[in-house]
Amino acid sequence: MSNASKSEKPIRVLIAEDQTMLRGALAALLNLERDIAVVAQAANGREALRLASELAPDIVITDIEMPERSGLELASDLKSGNGKARVIILTTFARPGYLRRALDAGAFGYLLKERPVSELAEAIRRVHAGLRVIDPTLAADAWNAGEDPLSDRERQILNRAGEGISSAEIAAQLRLSEGTVRNYLSDAINKLGATNRVDAARIARSRGWL
């Protein structure tokens, strides 16, 4: 047995990322690091959760926008579960709202795909050592961008409106009156300083509020 005094066991990592090529490439490169071992890969959030509870990795690297279950949901799931895995979010999007939600969901790291792989390896080591790692570009932005002013209903409705669904359709889907839907949209447009529903949806998305 003998637990070596210096702790030579590699950091066990799980990667959740829906894009196969990136997922495979990251796994291959991280495995070249002597102190890191990629123990599993998942192409969606649900799969990742299953594998995480089965394999109990130290670190879970996850994208945000994935099918089945988003990376933010995954982070929540893992926090409320009984595993010890710490989550590092790895995403394309420098959206303040995403960062904030990631931290709320208990993530320990937030890194952009704009950075080189070496930084990912470094982030893994830091987070494993108990530190938090936030992309410097975002750390500043996040606060001056302000809170998400939208209510749940507004988000729900704005999301559909942004895809070109008519007020009448949205009302039917959510079992509301059409006037109500228009009212929510009017509020949302106002809160976001937009000129119409599509503009509002665009703005909300760009901040990571949808």
Added chain:
Amino acid sequence: MSNASKSEKPIRVLIAEDQTMLRGALAALLNLERDIAVVAQAANGREALRLASELAPDIVITDIEMPERSGLELASDLKSGNGKARVIILTTFARPGYLRRALDAGAFGYLLKERPVSELAEAIRRVHAGLRVIDPTLAADAWNAGEDPLSDRERQILNRAGEGISSAEIAAQLRLSEGTVRNYLSDAINKLGATNRVDAARIARSRGWL
């Protein structure tokens, strides 16, 4: 010294991809292949064109959606230039319109980021050997999806409308009357079987026509 008789010169590859992490990871992995050498990397189309004419690579791997100059434009540029580089498009999007435009622009390969890295290496070898490589998922789709029914003007207007810009604004930008803009949009909505401008933009984008 000694140039071995069996032709041991590696295939010289340039990678154009705006996402740093993927770009770096691909370069690292491809460089592990004995017969492939990544001679340069670019983060946008303009940069890629410059490096290509300077270094004369055998193969250019390029993403489509990039700043400065898209991968499709890059392919065109390279075709009309005097280099010998063959282009392989590497993209997230399984959009028939993109494939068609890629082939029109003289691309030799069209591969999705949904595939493993090994297939990319294989595609490089095949294209270098003079073959064309089209992702099988798409080869079928491309034809039954039909032609882009939109005129240039319609595309131009629909694109703006899809971002939430009002008819009046679009008219001002393009120096048209507002009625004209609405007419174009009405036509586009009709051609695409959409219910409104936003829906139309969504459909056109999903097919790679915008």
Added chain:
DNA sequence: GCGTTTTCATGACATTTGTCATGAGTTGTG
């Protein structure tokens, strides 16, 4: 040069969207 397509325009009309005032029931927090 003739037909087709594209471009651009007007006007008129129906529909959808956005705004505002107003009010009632629910939920949550201090």
Added chain:
DNA sequence: CACAACTCATGACAAATGTCATGAAAACGC
């Protein structure tokens, strides 16, 4: 409990959007 925030609704009006008919000029292919 009071206050605030959220939810849902109506009605009325203004503005933007979508449809249709119609026509004229330019560009393109054959």
